[in-house]
Amino acid sequence: MVIDLDAFEHNVATMGIAWPGRTLRPHVKAFKSTALARRLAEVGHTAFCCATTREVEGMAAAGLGDDLLLANEVLDATRLGVVAARGEARITVAVDSSETIAAAAAAGIREVLIDVDVGMPRCGCAPADAGQLADQARRLGLGVRGVMGYEGHVVGVADRQQREEGVAASMALLLEAHDLVGGEVVSGGGTGSWDANRWVTELQAGSYTLMDTHYAKLDLPFRRALHIEGTVISRSPKGWAVADVGLKCLGMDHGLPRIDDQAVWFCSDEHVTFGPRTGGSVANIGDRVSVWPAHIDPTIACHERLHVCRGDQVVDEWAVDLRGW
């Protein structure tokens, strides 16, 4: 797995102009690497989103625990409470029910955000219920920092105007909830709504750092910065080649990966079979091939390390140290 450092730095700089410092809360689920997170902290993004308890533990242990939000519901917050008790990190947990509020309080968590359903069928309470959940949390001694809500159902809409309208409608729901909840934080958004979401106090974006072919379909200024470098290990006279980059090293939920100037036929566990587009030629045994994943988050979770390259030179290696749960 290879990172193009020039593209990564371009992406970080571009996002940092629009969302400087704490107005961006990078989502570590997209890259699962404290080494990469440290690069973001160094340019001022010192608050992070996490999706798993393991991510919170790892970020805290790496000294990146200034302000960690577990943007996810948990019914057993014991391990988070252990991290909080050590004083290693400021930990805030998303809650959307009495049960998740009780779990946070029982584990010694001190702060929560009320997670609000803004239109995507996943976690989050109804906007109208956000106020009473905040009251419940406060009665249990929890600090309620505000609200969060992710407009995941619209961030990938290709048409810009439709995307902007969808984001605006979602954020109207989130602000309705915020009026009932109070607090300083309105957290939401992502790479796809980076320039459409004008309402959150902090943007939860992660994919912009490395990008993938799914996000590349949108009109975003971020460059693709991550690929899998493979080798052609077999070639058929019938018109295809096979490289050693299979579905076990790729997130496949968004479909097949891309190989420039070639048609990807299918992936097996450890292989990708591909052939030339009209007029092209079949790759040769030994050729290096760049395989561009459709979805970076689960792709990175398959790997142990990121090879960081400046041009053709490997200049660093970043561990993918936040895998697992």
Next chain:
Amino acid sequence: MVIDLDAFEHNVATMGIAWPGRTLRPHVKAFKSTALARRLAEVGHTAFCCATTREVEGMAAAGLGDDLLLANEVLDATRLGVVAARGEARITVAVDSSETIAAAAAAGIREVLIDVDVGMPRCGCAPADAGQLADQARRLGLGVRGVMGYEGHVVGVADRQQREEGVAASMALLLEAHDLVGGEVVSGGGTGSWDANRWVTELQAGSYTLMDTHYAKLDLPFRRALHIEGTVISRSPKGWAVADVGLKCLGMDHGLPRIDDQAVWFCSDEHVTFGPRTGGSVANIGDRVSVWPAHIDPTIACHERLHVCRGDQVVDEWAVDLRGW
């Protein structure tokens, strides 16, 4: 990740009657665990297939190196040569080109199988070319044990008669190659062709041990033995529930996982959203839910350990120790 030990033992016993001892060469790519492989070795299946160099290294280090076939092409066999030089394992490598033969010889590998294209567009030489590749290998001092060819394009055909005809046609090609190559081994097949393939001297099956919803569509006597145990962390009054089993812990290339009596709507990185089928009710926060993966091979590769259960009791833990490359 949970293994139902009763179902696993049923599967192992059922396959072992049809393909006893060395006539079965279990494919470790399906489960990536030396602890599970040891169970198979204990009942006589002491020869194994591997898909990656890491799998070969791990099996050899675990003392399971009696007869390891890397059923895959490699252009750099250096690490395999190191294992072979230690005398820890008998290593055979699949080859389908002059380049892969040269790589095996250069690394000190002693034995190969000629990999033959039997109809699936992936690795393997044309049957008519198998003899000259075997000659090349022998000239370089390699022992040629025979041929292998995987009829992966037909093992999943739902109609039994069509499946059997497809297997027969593929194996005719493999035997044509075997006539040109010689040697004792004709290796091929898989879980889907376990009772349709009557031509190989050893069957390369792995998925039968644990099964998945994809193979469950076929009329096979193997029971599903692996699921992900999740917890409902959120529930919407609009009619859905969310469990903490997302696409990062599932192989998604064969599609969505299954939850019995519920309709799976979609998976996010760390969530599955699901709702009741007609007449059912929405799951409650805190409910345990069994999520059945569509494809076990990449699912297991997402995890660090298998929790082995007899009924409701966790009786053992098997490390998934053959991940990576």
